[in-house]
Amino acid sequence: MTCFIISSNKILTAIIIKAKAKITIPIRMKIKLRLIIPYMMITTAKVNKIKIIYSKLSLIYQI
Numbered sequence: 001m002t003c004f005i006i007s008s009n010k011i012l013t014a015i016i017i018k019a020k021a022k023i024t025i026p027i028r029m030k031i032k033l034r035l036i037i038p039y040m041m042i043t044t045a046k047v048n049k050i051k052i053i054y055s056k057l058s059l060i061y062q063i
Helices: 027-036
Strands: 012-018 041-045 049-054 057-062
Touching: none
Parallel strands: none
Antiparallel strands: 012 041, 049 057
């Protein structure tokens, strides 16, 4: 499972998290999850939209 989390306002930061269990991540919990997960890949992009993928479910969040 790969999860992408928005962690900025204008600049979007995609955090790739590998998890064994199926979980749901609230947007407001992004900072806490970012702090407790050391093995993450951070990619920044100056765009208005970022695709958030939960398992096979694809969601698009707009800032």
